[in-house]
Amino acid sequence: MSDLRDLYQEVILDHNKRPRNFRILPQPTHHADGVNPLCGDRISVYLDIEDEVIRDISFQGAGCAISSASASLMTEALKGKPIAEVEHLFEAFHDVVTTDCECPKGLGKLSVLAGVRDYPSRVKCATLAWHAVRAALEEHKEAVATE
Amino acid sequence: MSALHSVTAPSASGTGELDIARIRADFPILRQRVHGKPLVYLDNAASVQKPKAVIDAISECYSGYYANIHRGVHLLSERSTIAYEKAREKVRAFLNAASTQEIIFTRNTTESINLVASSFGGQAVKAGDEILITGMEHHSNIVPWQLLCERTGAKLKVAPFTDAGELILEEYERLLDGPVKLVAFVHLSNALGTLNPAKQLIEMAHARGIPVLVDGAQSIPHLAVDVRELDCEFYAFSAHKIYGPSGVGVLYGKKALLEAMPPYQGGGDMIRLVTFEKTDYADLPNKFEAGTPNIADVIGLGAALDWLNAIGLDAVAAHEHTLLDYATAQLKEIPGLNIMGTARDKAALVAFTMQGVHPHDIGTILDREGVAIRAGHHCAQPVMQRYGVPATARASFAIYNTRDEVDFLVAALWKVKELFGS
Numbered sequence: 001m002s003d004l005r006d007l008y009q010e011v012i013l014d015h016n017k018r019p020r021n022f023r024i025l026p027q028p029t030h031h032a033d034g035v036n037p038l039c040g041d042r043i044s045v046y047l048d049i050e051d052e053v054i055r056d057i058s059f060q061g062a063g064c065a066i067s068s069a070s071a072s073l074m075t076e077a078l079k080g081k082p083i084a085e086v087e088h089l090f091e092a093f094h095d096v097v098t099t100d101c102e103c104p105k106g107l108g109k110l111s112v113l114a115g116v117r118d119y120p121s122r123v124k125c126a127t128l129a130w131h132a133v134r135a136a137l138e139e140h141k142e143a144v145a146t147e
Numbered sequence: 148m149s150a151l152h153s154v155t156a157p158s159a160s161g162t163g164e165l166d167i168a169r170i171r172a173d174f175p176i177l178r179q180r181v182h183g184k185p186l187v188y189l190d191n192a193a194s195v196q197k198p199k200a201v202i203d204a205i206s207e208c209y210s211g212y213y214a215n216i217h218r219g220v221h222l223l224s225e226r227s228t229i230a231y232e233k234a235r236e237k238v239r240a241f242l243n244a245a246s247t248q249e250i251i252f253t254r255n256t257t258e259s260i261n262l263v264a265s266s267f268g269g270q271a272v273k274a275g276d277e278i279l280i281t282g283m284e285h286h287s288n289i290v291p292w293q294l295l296c297e298r299t300g301a302k303l304k305v306a307p308f309t310d311a312g313e314l315i316l317e318e319y320e321r322l323l324d325g326p327v328k329l330v331a332f333v334h335l336s337n338a339l340g341t342l343n344p345a346k347q348l349i350e351m352a353h354a355r356g357i358p359v360l361v362d363g364a365q366s367i368p369h370l371a372v373d374v375r376e377l378d379c380e381f382y383a384f385s386a387h388k389i390y391g392p393s394g395v396g397v398l399y400g401k402k403a404l405l406e407a408m409p410p411y412q413g414g415g416d417m418i419r420l421v422t423f424e425k426t427d428y429a430d431l432p433n434k435f436e437a438g439t440p441n442i443a444d445v446i447g448l449g450a451a452l453d454w455l456n457a458i459g460l461d462a463v464a465a466h467e468h469t470l471l472d473y474a475t476a477q478l479k480e481i482p483g484l485n486i487m488g489t490a491r492d493k494a495a496l497v498a499f500t501m502q503g504v505h506p507h508d509i510g511t512i513l514d515r516e517g518v519a520i521r522a523g524h525h526c527a528q529p530v531m532q533r534y535g536v537p538a539t540a541r542a543s544f545a546i547y548n549t550r551d552e553v554d555f556l557v558a559a560l561w562k563v564k565e566l567f568g569s
Contacts, residue, residue: 003515004375004511004512004515004566005566007309007511007514008508008566008567012569013568017503034475035373039507039523039524039526039538040523040524040531040537040538041507041537041538042537062505062537063505063537064507065504065505065507065508065510066507068505073344099148121511122507122511125475125507126172
């Protein structure tokens with residue numbers, strides 16, 4: 001049970017139960033769907049970008065606690081950030097959930113997902129929303145898959 | 148909770164007592180611990196573990212007499228050929244087919260179905276015709292027919308089922324009255340556990356002269372199948388679900404149909420005479436077995452059937468029913484747990500969701516408790532769509548599972564609730 005608490009930390013359980021920014025933006029400038037073909041989970045992300053800055057961001061969809069909490073935490077982390085920082089943040093986050101690196105300080109609350117590194121089959125859950133944001137910024141028309 | 152390996156055999160009413168502890172001893176893999184807990188393997192519907200007899204048979208083939216079959220005049224080739232063909236005879240007897248010519252070895256159930264879709268379908272199905280399946284099919288009994296329909300301009304029709312997971316016979320019958328050229332249905336649903344009334348469905352199709360393929364991937368390890376009694380035209384299954392190795396499938400087909408069908412793949416071993424002008428095909432079953440087959444694993448399947456026959460499928464079915472009833476009763480005690488698939492005739496598995504917890508989280512937490520289950524859409528996405536859920540958790544049973552293991556499952560599910568505060 002104790003090692004499960006490393007994965008399912010209170011912050012994650014809270015964001016799963018009460019996801020932040022869980023809505024559809026009425027007129028997003030960017031939008032994409034992320035699909036995990038392994039489980040059929042689907043997450044849609046909506047962004048409102050002005051002057052290269054993410055003014056608003058939201059998501060919708062059904063997924064496991066890890067993918068929902070990760071999406072919720074991601075929207076909090078990205079709101080107000082210049083889009084130039086997204087790629088850098090995603091890379092740092094990816095390292096945190098896949099390697100034994102020390103969590104960089106700049107990641108803030110996102111580092112609660114570090115426990116995922118001990119559950120390789122769940123890495124795709126944690127990165128699904130990020131893949132979708134990347135796709136939205138690249139203006140993909142088709143749903144992006146984690147595979 | 149009592150120790151996992153000192154279990155008492157459950158009473159298998161009317162079929163004698165099974166010594167499950169002795170059966171478990173045949174499975175080397177079951178002796179291990181995962182994450183420090185005894186392994187409780189309840190993912191048998193995905194693939195079942197292998198008894199030592201099967202592992203040994205494969206090992207003996209490779210270390211003792213392996214060579215290519217149907218070709219060599221040397222001793223090893225002759226011995227391999229005899230062992231391979233003996234396995235075919237074991238499959239014939241297991242299904243009670245009339246002839247070994249009706250037993251085709253493939254890679255898996257999926258390939259068996261694709262063989263029929265391609266060969267029989269390509270010959271018999273034309274634009275405007277219909278293929279009838281049910282709403283509870285595995286993707287492997289949907290997609291080959293969709294591909295056939297795309298190629299030919301035929302239509303795929305789907306017989307619906309009730310909320311309990313039972314096929315609606317009136318709807319099935321109504322759909323049979325269309326220009327249906329083939330019915331293909333799942334015997335035992337991998338997503339719901341529903342056991343379809345195969346004999347009745349086949350009779351209804353035959354009353355209209357429509358041939359039937361039965362997807363037996365799930366049913367084959369749980370109940371005795373007699374293809375002559377069922378009278379189906381085709382029956383498909385995989386070795387890995389019936390205690391045999393992965394990489395081998397079986398297609399049973401009635402001889403007259405198989406003889407009339409064109410080959411599925413061309414190559415070696417399926418020919419009588421090849422010239423650049425024309426090729427004469429080999430007789431059944433070789434016509435459908437192009438190229439070097441999975442020799443050692445076919446022999447492994449034969450060993451699996453021997454092993455299973457020694458226990459007896461009736462005893463297996465009785466034991467698994469006891470487990471299913473016990474598990475169903477225990478799971479119903481957990482608040483917020485919803486069992487998906489409550490058909491009157493069910494076998495071997497229970498699929499469920501838990502309020503406020505995604506099945507993948509259930510799967511991860513159970514894994515840390517040593518309990519292996521499947522979480523996901525079970526390659527039956529239309530079934531998930533039917534119930535409006537993205538996925539389910541599924542515990543599926545085999546002959547080596549015990550009541551104690553069901554208790555481990557239930558205890559682990561209470562931990563899920565505790566962790567998620569649901």
